[in-house]
Amino acid sequence: MVETQNSYDVVIVGGGLVGIALACALGDQPLRVAVIEALPFETNRSASYDDRTIALAYGARPIFEAMGVWQQLAADVTAIKRIHISDRGHFGAARLDCNDVGCEALGYVVPSRCMGEVLMARVAQFDNVELLCPARVTSLEQDEHAATIVIEREGEQQMLRSGLLVVADGTHSAIREQLQVAVDRHDYGQRGVIANVTPSRHHDNVAFERFTDSGPMAMLPMDESRCALVWTVSEARADELLTLDDEAFLAELQDRFGNRLGRFEKVGNRAAHSLMQIVAQEQVRDRLALIGNAAHTLHPVAGQGFNLGLRDVAVLADLINTAAVSGEDVGSATLLADYAEWRRNDQRYIIGFTDSLVRLFASPLLPIKAARSAGLVALDLLPPLKRWLTRHAMGLGGKLPRLSRGLPLQEK
Ligand SMILES: Cc1cc2nc3c(=O)[nH]c(=O)nc-3n(C[C@H](O)[C@H](O)[C@H](O)COP(=O)(O)OP(=O)(O)OC[C@H]3O[C@@H](n4cnc5c(N)ncnc54)[C@H](O)[C@@H]3O)c2cc1C
Known part of the structure; x- marks a missing residue:
């Protein structure tokens, strides 16, 4: 039996991080x-050498x-x-420096566990937000x-009605599939091997690509x-890297990365993620918007x-709030069209x-290799180009x- 609707x-x-x-x-x-979440809202509080990390663009800071x-x-x-x-x-190498754009940092690295904990603690403070979990649509x-x-929750079916449904259920979004939203999918045939490592030389707050x-x-x-x-390799190579003992893994890493950080001395747990690009061909429909990995x-x-x-969140929240305070419909077709339009350029870029970065640097063709070396040099030597690229990568481009x-x- 379906309970009365809310x-x-x-x-x-x-x-997940985006929905919350x-x-x-x-x-x-x-x-x-x-918020409907399939998993119980639990966070692992134990500090660990192996915290998974997210590089936050500088533009995430004002949002947070x-x-x-x-x-x-x-x-x-x-x-x-x-x-x-x-x-x-x-x-050829390119160097981006926060001083070139007048900011105290280009971005920040944060363990995703910490970000999840902070967001969960914050959301629990709001009387107007209900967490329905574990629950499934x-x-x-x-x-x-x-x-x-x-939704089904604790063995009961519950019906909800909403002016706006935001779909933030991740890469393999079941809701997106259910709605038969077409996607452009590209499987890079690669996996990202992730691990925390300690080099003998301090990183000096430099990120290396x-x-x-x-x-x-x-x-x-x-x-x-x-x-x-985050080390991108072929599927087969990822399997090898996961099975090497620590010493052999560090030797492979040293060989590939070089000595800019001295000797690699310690590695934590390793894991591998399949790497793909999936882009929904429609992000809004009647009363709904897809955001984040979905x-x-x-x-x-x-x-x-x-x-x-996170920038999807900032724009959608802005439009919803503007509509709400003026007593307008928060899920109107106009609002959703405005959302899609506002997000278009940033997402495309x-x-x-x-x-392009993945494909360009994966190419074995000599002219392309030469062009990308020249490109790195040009980027290093052309401050306006570098500033433009840096500001976009920092999430500071376009209408904010x-x-x-x-x-x-x-x-207030
Ligand atoms: C190796 C690696 C490194 C990365 N590094 C970076 C980085 O440095 N910087 C960066 O910006 N990004 C990085 N990313 C990308 C980043 O992790 C994702 O973009 C981000 O976590 C997506 O968040 P999300 O909330 O959209 O999706 P998810 O984190 O996948 O969350 C989706 C949520 O929906 C829930 N869910 C799923 N199905 C249902 C359902 N049917 N009903 C209810 N709930 C459901 C899930 O339980 C989950 O909690 C990296 C990704 C990888 C793989």
Whole structure:
């Protein structure tokens, strides 16, 4: 039997980093919000050498400040002051420096566990946000008036009605599939091997992006002199790297990365993620919007996936709030069209940039190898080009919503 229905202004399916960030942004607003999450909301509080990390673009900071969570996060973040981009075995390197753009950092590295904990603690403070979990969506219908969602929770079926349904259920979004939203999918046939490593030389707050003939590797600065490694390799190579003992793994890493950080001395647990790009061909429909990985999953080479999702959040929250305070419909076709339009350029740029980076540096063709070396040199020598690229990668390009300018959605 389906229980009586509950009415909400916004229902968010998926309480991952992006979904929960939207719930935080909408906290304390004149809205009734629900988050449906398949897994129990639990966080692992034990500190570990192997914290998974996210590189936050500088533009994430004002958003988190305006949401009132930056102070809590600040204890766990490591600033990226410089980025060093190089192509193994080829001349040319590019260096991006926070001083060139007048910011105290180009970005920040934060363990995703810490970010999850901080966002969860924040969302729990809001009376207008309900967390429905563990729960799963069993059916969904929408028309121009509302979205109707049936969920199963604790063995009971519950019907919810909402003015707006936000789909944030990740890369393999079941809701996206159920709605038969077409996607552009590209499987890179690669996996990202991730691990924390400790080099003998301190990272000095430099993030390294190193392209090698077997795939790109990112080395991000962390606390306690650790670095977070994301090493992109073929499927077969990933299996090999996972089974090597620590000493052999560190030797392979040293060979590929070189000696910029001295000797690699310690490695934590290793894991591998399949790498693909999945982009939904439609991000809005009657009464619904797809955001985060459900809308666009990227190769992690440029560390932009979560950042792009967070900017979806900032824009959507801005539009929802503007509608709500003026008594307008928060799920109207106009609002959703405005959302899609506002997000179009940033998404296109970041998706195209990330995909081109993977393909360009994977090419074995000599003219392309020569061109990319020349490109790195040109980038290093052309300050205006470098500033433009840096500002976009920092999430500071285009028209910025209130949260991205560090302003709360509503003045108190
Ligand atoms: C190796 C690697 C390194 C990365 N590094 C970076 C980086 O440095 N910087 C960066 O910006 N990004 C990075 N990313 C990308 C980033 O991790 C993702 O973009 C981000 O976590 C996506 O968040 P999300 O909330 O959209 O999706 P998810 O984190 O996948 O969350 C989806 C949520 O929905 C829930 N869910 C799923 N199905 C249902 C359902 N039917 N009903 C209810 N709930 C459901 C899930 O349980 C989950 O909690 C990296 C990714 C990888 C793989």
